[in-house]
Amino acid sequence: MIKDATPLIDALRDPQSVSALGDGQWSELISIARAESLIGSLAHRLRGLDLPDRVQAIFDDAIDSHELVRTQALWEADCSRRALFYVEGKTVLMKGTAYVAAGLAAGVGRSIGDLDILVAKDKLPLVEEALLDAGWEWVKPDPYDDQYYREHMHELPPMIHRERDQMIDVHHTILPLTAKPMPDPQKMLEDAVELADGLFIMAPVDMTCHCVAHVMADGDFAGGLRNLWDFHGLVTEFSAHNVQFWQQLEQRAQRHQLLQHVRWAAVLSHQLYGTAIPEQWSVGSKIRDRLTLHRLTARDGYGRETRKLTRLIFYIRSHWLRMPPMMLAKHLWTKFRRP
Amino acid sequence: MSAMHHIDIEVGPARFRVASAWRQAVSTLDQLYGHYPRVEDDLVDFTVRLEPEKPWRKFIRPSVHISGDFWLPDAAPLPLQQHLLAAEMGMNLQMALGWRRHLLLHASSVEKDGKALLMTGLSGSGKSTLSAMLGENGWRFMGDEFALLCLDSGMIQPFPRLISLKNEAIPAMNELVPADRFGPLLQGTPKGDIQHLQPQQAAVETMDVLAKPALLLFPRFGHDGALRNMGKSEIFVRLTQASTNYVALGETGFRALTRFVDEVPVKAMDYQSGDEAQAMIDKLWAELR
Incomplete structure (x- = not known):
């Protein structure tokens, strides 16, 4: 039995490594890849290799399935564009939808759930109204949650389209307002790059910072392997096209108060996927990195999450990062007392 | 941890690794799927x-949580006595959410003369029971839950998993079939009483033999015997609802x-009893050219 997610990381990093897998290990690897939402990326990565027939069929399915996911994501993005046509200001696509809209390597085979967009904070009331007019509605109309989102979060409460059943998250910045770093969404909007159809994506440095904020500064590393695979894809492609990329990234990360996080993500990505990063960046806290890798690979050959204690530590950390202690206590108390 | x-189970074109925390439950599955490849x-x-x-629920009021490669966030756990149903639901979930090599129709299917009869409808329509009965009366059983429509050829691929008999169908089939082909009786499940039935050995041995769809029925149990034609658009819409993928x-x-809707004749069939339904089906089948 495979004991953790290392074979998945190895396969992404070095496709030839799968030649060592036995039949049963293939089944385990596939369960792990599905659980980590990396089956599509893996399928693309292993294209052209000589694989067992049943495995090849599973990967062919994954490739087909993600092709449809891609089409749907682009369609959904276009729906939002039409809904927001008369709202002044940029609509910036985020995460997976942005990667596929821009044709980036990080988008190839990537799973995409909700549509995430970034708009200017002062346009939120108009955006909200336009989306409600166009058929989106609130997912969970709960007064506490609603108020919480509006006062402390970086996005509106989630909305879902009543006919297409697709969710949209409308962001006005990239981290909860209660988190310590204060990124500069204004700069992200200013520098956003227009695509042919009138939608925008973030500039490469901002896109990378957002990817990092998402995985390192706002969460418990669940789905971390996928998010760091995104990071690997983004920085590898951006730095290949722009020799100044790392330097610009450093400056921009500083501005968003995310430099430490960006460097840490780079170190982890380097350790996991062999990402080429600037030499002086590869220094990190060994203990912290080892603990994080232990967390990131916590999955067994049945696709189950393992290492409960390690995961708990990161879960607590995620709440700690998200809000100050007294506020956290109040929040958890309210949540606890609710039926 | x-x-x-775990046990690997092969049904038609699909293979499942069913893993369980309870050894005994796996051996029950092993036994019931004993004549599968x-x-x-x-x-x-x-x-x-x-x-x-929860970890302690392995022993105290043990309850089974269903998950896997594909899962639904709100699947309710089942008591350990209903482990076989949990396994069935887990396998269905994988097919419903994960299978892409065929169009999945929520329908039962049987075969005669190389041609397939499909039956679809809401739960309680009797599609599953009818397929089990026909499977004992000269037809080859192809599946009681999913009919797999080949995307290129339009043929039906068998998916003859264990037949999941419910409520009144249980005594009815116990009259027809020897006791050693039944699993344990599961009482008081969310779907009522359930008992699993092994398909005939021949149906399992020929589970890779496809059949051309020749007739689709929408059976409805509990109404006076009647046959009705249906419009193509209604058939199409109802089949999109009956398809999981x-x-x-x-x-x-x-x-x-x-293509399926264009090529395959369809009838809505009301019936009061299994015998009545079989007579109607025999007559319809004889009239097919």
Whole structure:
């Protein structure tokens, strides 16, 4: 039995490594890849290799399935564009939808759930109204949650389209307002790059910072392997096209108060996927990195999450990062007392 | 992490690794699926996981949480006595959410003369029971839950998993079939009483033999015997609702389904008893050219 997610990381990093897998290990690897939402990326990565027939069929399915996911994501993005046509200001696509809209390597085979967009904070009331007019509605109309989102979060409460059943998250910045770093969404909007159809994506440095904020500064590393695979894809492609990329990234990360996080993500990505990063960046806290890798690979050959204690530590950390202690206590108390 | 036991099960074109925290439950599955092909290489399409809802629930009021490669966030746990149902639901979930090599129709199917009869309808329509009965009366049983429509050829691929008999169908089938082909009786499940029935050996041995769809019925149990024609658009819409992966297949699914609706004759069939239904089916079948 495979004991953790290392074979998945190895396969992404070095496709030839799968030649060592036995039949049963293939089944385990596939369960792990599905659980980590990396089956599509893996399928693309292993294209052209000589694989067992049943495995090849599973990967062919994954490739087909993600092709449809891609089409749907682009369609959904276009729906939002039409809904927001008369709202002044940029609509910036985020995460997976942005990667596929821009044709980036990080988008190839990537799973995409909700549509995430970034708009200017002062346009939120108009955006909200336009989306409600166009058929989106609130997912969970709960007064506490609603108020919480509006006062402390970086996005509106989630909305879902009543006919297409697709969710949209409308962001006005990239981290909860209660988190310590204060990124500069204004700069992200200013520098956003227009695509042919009138939608925008973030500039490469901002896109990378957002990817990092998402995985390192706002969460418990669940789905971390996928998010760091995104990071690997983004920085590898951006730095290949722009020799100044790392330097610009450093400056921009500083501005968003995310430099430490960006460097840490780079170190982890380097350790996991062999990402080429600037030499002086590869220094990190060994203990912290080892603990994080232990967390990131916590999955067994049945696709189950393992290492409960390690995961708990990161879960607590995620709440700690998200809000100050007294506020956290109040929040958890309210949540606890609710039926 | 608690230990898991697993068994690989092959049904038609799909292979499942059913893993459970309870060894005994795996051996029940092993026994009931004993006459299915052995999976020697441990290479499967899907993993199903059956685990205690909370660690202590392995022993105290044990309850089975269903998950796997594909899962739904709000699946309610089942008591351990209903482990076989949990396994069935786990396998269904993998097919419904994960299978893309066929258009999945929520329908039963049987075969005669190389041609397939499909029956679809809401739960309680009797489609599953009718397929089980016909399977004992001269037809080859192809599946009681999913009919797999080949995307290119339009043929039906058998998926003859254990037949999941419910409520009144249980005594009815016990009259027809020897006791050693039944699993344990599961009482008081969310779907009422359930008992699993092994398909005939021949149906399992020929589970890779396809059949051309020749007739689709929408049976409805509990109404006076009657046959009605249905409009193509109604048939199409009802089949999109009866398909678990029609949307996920995109244009491929649309093509396969429109072709099916164009080529296969359809009747809505009301009936009061199994005998009445069989007589109606025999007559319809004889009238097919």
